[in-house]
Amino acid sequence: MSAxxxxxxxxAAPVALSVVDRxxxxxxxxxxxxxxxxxxxxxxxxxxxxxxxxxxxxxxxLAVALCSMSTVGDSFNKGMLRVFGTAMAGFAALVMLAxxxxxxxxxxxxxxxxLGFCTYMMGQTSRWYFWFIAGYVMPLLAxxxxxxxxxxxxxxxxxxxxxxxGVIVFTLVSVMLWPRNAAPALANTVSQLxxxxxxxxxxxxxxxxxxxxxxxxxxxxxxxxxAAARLSAAVDGAELDSFEVWETRKLWRxxxxxxxxxxxxxxxxxxxxxxxxxxxxxxxLPGLPTVSAELDARLAEIEAMLAGRAPAKLPAxxxxxxxxxxxxxxxxxxxxxxxxxxxxxxxxxxxxxALFLTIADICDFGPRSDASLTSAIKPLPAAFDPDLLIYxxxxxxxxxxxxxxxxxxxxxxxxAGVIPTAAAIVIxxxxxxxxxxxxxxxxxxxxxxxxxxxxxxxxxxxxxxASLGPAIFTGVxxxxxxxxxxxxxxxxxxxxxxxxxxISVKNEQTYDFLYVVNFGLMFVLAxxxxxxxxxxxFYLAPAxxxxxxxxxxxxxxxxxxxxxAASPGSPFPKLRRDFYLREVATLPNKIGGWLQASPVNAxxxxxxxxxxxxVGNLQLLSNHLRNLFSLRSRAHTLVLARQLEPEFExxxxxxxxxxxxxxxxxxxxxxxxxxxxxxxxxxxxEERIAQxxxxxxxDSDSSQDESEELYRLLGAYRGLSQAIIDVxxxxxxxxxxxxxxxxx
Numbered sequence: 228m229s230a231x232x233x234x235x236x237x238x239a240a241p242v243a244l245s246v247v248d249r250x251x252x253x254x255x256x257x258x259x260x261x262x263x264x265x266x267x268x269x270x271x272x273x274x275x276x277x278x279x280x281x282x283x284x285x286x287x288x289l290a291v292a293l294c295s296m297s298t299v300g301d302s303f304n305k306g307m308l309r310v311f312g313t314a315m316a317g318f319a320a321l322v323m324l325a326x327x328x329x330x331x332x333x334x335x336x337x338x339x340x341x342l343g344f345c346t347y348m349m350g351q352t353s354r355w356y357f358w359f360i361a362g363y364v365m366p367l368l369a370x371x372x373x374x375x376x377x378x379x380x381x382x383x384x385x386x387x388x389x390x391x392x393g394v395i396v397f398t399l400v401s402v403m404l405w406p407r408n409a410a411p412a413l414a415n416t417v418s419q420l421x422x423x424x425x426x427x428x429x430x431x432x433x434x435x436x437x438x439x440x441x442x443x444x445x446x447x448x449x450x451x452x453x454a455a456a457r458l459s460a461a462v463d464g465a466e467l468d469s470f471e472v473w474e475t476r477k478l479w480r481x482x483x484x485x486x487x488x489x490x491x492x493x494x495x496x497x498x499x500x501x502x503x504x505x506x507x508x509x510x511x512l513p514g515l516p517t518v519s520a521e522l523d524a525r526l527a528e529i530e531a532m533l534a535g536r537a538p539a540k541l542p543a544x545x546x547x548x549x550x551x552x553x554x555x556x557x558x559x560x561x562x563x564x565x566x567x568x569x570x571x572x573x574x575x576x577x578x579x580x581a582l583f584l585t586i587a588d589i590c591d592f593g594p595r596s597d598a599s600l601t602s603a604i605k606p607l608p609a610a611f612d613p614d615l616l617i618y619x620x621x622x623x624x625x626x627x628x629x630x631x632x633x634x635x636x637x638x639x640x641x642x643a644g645v646i647p648t649a650a651a652i653v654i655x656x657x658x659x660x661x662x663x664x665x666x667x668x669x670x671x672x673x674x675x676x677x678x679x680x681x682x683x684x685x686x687x688x689x690x691x692x693a694s695l696g697p698a699i700f701t702g703v704x705x706x707x708x709x710x711x712x713x714x715x716x717x718x719x720x721x722x723x724x725x726x727x728x729x730i731s732v733k734n735e736q737t738y739d740f741l742y743v744v745n746f747g748l749m750f751v752l753a754x755x756x757x758x759x760x761x762x763x764x765f766y767l768a769p770a771x772x773x774x775x776x777x778x779x780x781x782x783x784x785x786x787x788x789x790x791x792a793a794s795p796g797s798p799f800p801k802l803r804r805d806f807y808l809r810e811v812a813t814l815p816n817k818i819g820g821w822l823q824a825s826p827v828n829a830x831x832x833x834x835x836x837x838x839x840x841x842v843g844n845l846q847l848l849s850n851h852l853r854n855l856f857s858l859r860s861r862a863h864t865l866v867l868a869r870q871l872e873p874e875f876e877x878x879x880x881x882x883x884x885x886x887x888x889x890x891x892x893x894x895x896x897x898x899x900x901x902x903x904x905x906x907x908x909x910x911x912x913e914e915r916i917a918q919x920x921x922x923x924x925x926d927s928d929s930s931q932d933e934s935e936e937l938y939r940l941l942g943a944y945r946g947l948s949q950a951i952i953d954v955x956x957x958x959x960x961x962x963x964x965x966x967x968x969x970x971x
Contacts (some may be wrong), residue, residue, distance in 0.1 A: 292723025
């Protein structure tokens with residue numbers, strides 16, 4: 228062999244090895260394995276449906292395409308929601324058919340009102356998929372069954388049968404092909420969250436020592452908040468996926484609640500750091516180093532237990548007290564800030580102890596969990612949501628646009644398909660309202676073209692299921708691999724839905740190019756009706772929604788500040804209070820979603836960062852205000868608080884005035900002038916507080932308790948004032964005039 232040939236062979240060997248390594252890595256990837264699972268399950272459900280002579284096998288294919296999640300438990304959970312939602316839709320279809328057998332307009336009016344109700348209910352629960360299916364499947368069953376109730380019942384049974392088939396087949400395929408035990412995955416998720424909270428706690432302690440907040444701290448906060456929010460859903464899926472988790476599901480749910488509460492406590496603690504920056508906290512709280520070491524050790528032991536190692540030591544009893552001599556030299560508001568952070572650290576200590584005992588109980592390392600250490604997470608009050616009503620009206624409007632077009636436009640394509648299609652699209656957009664209907668046109672057309680080519684060019688060449696089955700497997704596998712990334716779930720859902728509906732596999736097979744064209748046109752027309760409903764009667768452009776929701780948020784904040792905090796006796800004040808509490812709690816996230824949907828490419832390159840800071844400050848404002856409202860509801864019986872009520876009322880009036888100005892123009896307030904104004908009020912209040920506290924009997928236990936409660940109230944007032952200043956200053960950085968231009 229020549230030297231040149233030897234050199235070429237030597238170069239070819241690493242290339243071949245690299246290709247083999249990449250193929251092996253691809254084979255081991257979850258995207259490849261999930262594509263195989265979905266493709267195989269799709270092929271099997273078609274084989275079973277066709278061999279049994281069942282009609283509409285694509286309904287089973289839809290269940291596979293839309294319920295194939297990353298774990299078996301999540302897939303089965305979503306599949307059951309789909310089955311139960313179908314049963315609910317069938318029941319509604321039968322009831323309406325019985326009530327209005329000959330009254331077309333009354334029937335259509337009640338049907339669209341029912342779909343609007345389902346749209347509203349989607350935003351009230353985490354089981355929104357149930358209401359989604361219960362909504363859009365109802366017109367599908369009604370139109371497929373025709374005017375006879377017997378036919379509708381048979382269609383409902385067939386839909387449930389085919390949906391159950393798809394869910395069961397995919398579940399069995401997932402169990403047999405590369406099964407994953409959810410218990411280790413859940414333990415690893417909880418361990419990672421506990422480790423992230425441990426690092427975040429260390430960052431916060433460093434921040435109090437004067438090191439400043441780094442980018443890592445902001446990233447950790449985002450990571451911890453997102454992981455804590457997703458943990459409950461992970462437990463839902465794991466308890467259906469693993470018998471180990473099922474046996475201890477109550478403890479896992481308790482642990483998820485402890486972690487969520489701990490994250491909330493850490494965030495509340497972090498909110499008051501600005502008032503502590505100038506204080507020598509280790510001197511004021513002598514036990515702070517001991518508490519810090521103990522909290523770090525507990526979280527480290529939690530990670531060790533979840534990794535299978537027994538804890539080296541149990542939680543130690545610690546006490547966090549103030550140094551009376553050091554605290555005596557502080558101003559009234561600084562005392563309030565120190566007492567508040569002491570109380571928050573006590574809450575964190577209690578929550579970490581509860582979490583330690585819960586994890587030890589799960590891992591069977593001796594100590595049993597103590598439910599008395601934690602309290603249930605208080606849910607948001609059930610109250611009217613204007614945004615959900617807007618989405619319900621949008622559903623009602625889009626459906627009537629389609630209904631009137633089907634009735635009065637001759638030759639309108641596929642009336643029996645376009646109505647449930649429009650319903651499915653507009654109801655789905657209720658959970659992602661910032662997505663434009665026009666943005667879905669291109670993915671839908673591309674998916675229809677792909678499935679149409681399969682239907683027209685390939686399927687006529689197939690004579691039996693022996694050739695059709697591999698073709699279906701290959702067709703599904705291609706789009707699953709093409710959109711295999713986790714963030715491409717919407718594209719996978721669109722591709723899977725279009726594929727099974729367009730190829731239209733039946734026992735008596737026909738092929739028609741016009742069917743593909745009409746199907747694509749049907750979806751485009753449905754998207755057009757949904758787009759029109761986003762312009763009338765409510766204009767759902769991002770800038771307009773942000774403006775209106777900001778106005779609602781600041782108005783709700785002002786109403787809560789001036790509202791009597793004591794528990795209302797009559798129902799109407801309670802409904803009013805619950806409405807404003809829900810508005811304040813939910814609007815910051817909604818505003819953040821609409822700001823993310825703004826056309827950032829047409830705005831300043833700094834806009835995403837400015838918007839993120841602004842939304843973060845809105846969330847802090849929400850947290851501070853709800854904390855103040857809770858403290859006011861407890862403090863209205865305090866003698867010392869009643870003596871200071873005129874000063875508190877003056878302070879609240881100043882804050883409400885600022886909020887009213889923000890509701891008119893988020894960039895109209897002057898942050899420096901506002902800070903100077905509030906500082907002047909703080910100085911006057913501090914003098915008055917000192918007079919009231921000096922006049923109180925220092926030896927009385929009740930007076931001491933009232934003083935501490937009053938300090939908590941003062942800390943909440945100052946925190947709220949600072950939060951409003953932060954909102955004003957961050958809002959002034961955003962170019963609101965450009966954002967409000969008509970082209971946006």
